[in-house]
Amino acid sequence: MNKKRIIKETEVFVKKSMIGDPGHDWTHVDRVRKWAMKIGKVEKADLFIVELAALLHDVADYKFHKGDDKLGGHVAVKFLKKFKLNTKILNHIENIVNEVSFKGAGVKYKMKTIEGKVVQDADKLDALGAIGIARTFSFGGKFNVPMYIPKAKPFFHRSFKQYKKLSASTVNHFYEKLLLLKDRMHTKTAKRIAQRRHKFMEQYLKEFYREWKLRS
Ligand code: ADP
Ligand code: NI
Numbered sequence: 001m002n003k004k005r006i007i008k009e010t011e012v013f014v015k016k017s018m019i020g021d022p023g024h025d026w027t028h029v030d031r032v033r034k035w036a037m038k039i040g041k042v043e044k045a046d047l048f049i050v051e052l053a054a055l056l057h058d059v060a061d062y063k064f065h066k067g068d069d070k071l072g073g074h075v076a077v078k079f080l081k082k083f084k085l086n087t088k089i090l091n092h093i094e095n096i097v098n099e100v101s102f103k104g105a106g107v108k109y110k111m112k113t114i115e116g117k118v119v120q121d122a123d124k125l126d127a128l129g130a131i132g133i134a135r136t137f138s139f140g141g142k143f144n145v146p147m148y149i150p151k152a153k154p155f156f157h158r159s160f161k162q163y164k165k166l167s168a169s170t171v172n173h174f175y176e177k178l179l180l181l182k183d184r185m186h187t188k189t190a191k192r193i194a195q196r197r198h199k200f201m202e203q204y205l206k207e208f209y210r211e212w213k214l215r216s
Contacts, residue, residue: 003048006083010055013079020064021142023135028126029058036122039189040115049089049115052080053096057119062101063139067164073098096120102127102177104157109184121190124181129197132178133204140170147171148212174205 015026036054040047056076062069073094080090096116099109100123111120126132140147145166152168154175167173178201182194 001083006085007048007051007055009083010052010079014055014059017059017075020058020061021138023138024058024061024064028135029055031126031131032057032119032122035125036119039121039187040118042189043114043118043187045114045118049092049096050118053093053100053115053119054122056080056093056097057100057123059097062164069101069160070098092116102163102181103160104163105176105180106156106158107160107163111186117186121185121187124185125190125193125197127178128181128194129200132197133201136170136173136178140173145170148208150212171205171208174201 014029018025018029033051033054036050037047039045040050056072056079058072059079060068060071060075062071065071076097077090077094080093092113092115096111096113096119099111099116100120102124109120111117127135137147139145143166146169148171149169152172154172155162155167157163157176163176167176179198182191182198185191185194
């Protein structure tokens with residue numbers, strides 16, 4: 001089967017598989033795919049791998065599947081088997097899907113290949129800025145996490161196991177993840193875009209605290 005058909009069929013599969021909150025729906029996947037393709041071109045990555053991995057990166061996401069962080073890669077490969085792709089490609093995509101997630105402030109990324117780095121950067125860009133903020137509150141809403149608890153200090157997660165527990169508040173999630181991302185981007189393009197989105201989130205938090213204190 002040609003590559004175009006494989007991508008089309010993967011899109012159809014992913015569209016019907018996404019079961020997260022409104023921040024983890026098909027539109028998130030599509031934005032990640034589009035940024036990954038843009039960045040991938042600059043980085044001269046294998047765009048077929050990049051596109052397939054981006055499309056499949058949140059299929060069976062552990063956050064919506066009882067914390068099972070190996071399920072995503074497994075579901076992705078099970079789906080791709082019918083296209084008779086070689087084992088190297090399948091292993092590469094499985095590895096990207098399993099490694100793409102943020103796993104806590106104290107846990108280093110293990111992404112080795114340029115294709116993986118490109119997809120990880122594209123995914124992290126969508127966690128930042130105006131859309132990143134919307135996605136975070138959407139997630140907090142789905143799991144009934146309070147928006148803000150002034151006394152609750154952000155937590156420095158040393159392991160993925162610790163990080164899997166929900167934040168005390170959604171505002172804490174900014175400090176536990178979102179504000180750390182600009183320094184964890186791999187590619188030049190993503191680093192540049194992240195700077196702008198980071199500044200916007202800092203401004204947003206300032207305004208949030210101001211309103212919380214009932215300042216006019
Ligand atoms: P990752 O693989 O890094 O977890 P995803 O694309 O699956 O990335 O989505 C992560 C997004 O989900 C976060 O950027 C945030 O918007 C939301 N999210 C995840 N965990 C939490 C949390 N504990 N509190 C609030 N939002 C969260
Ligand atoms: Ni994602």
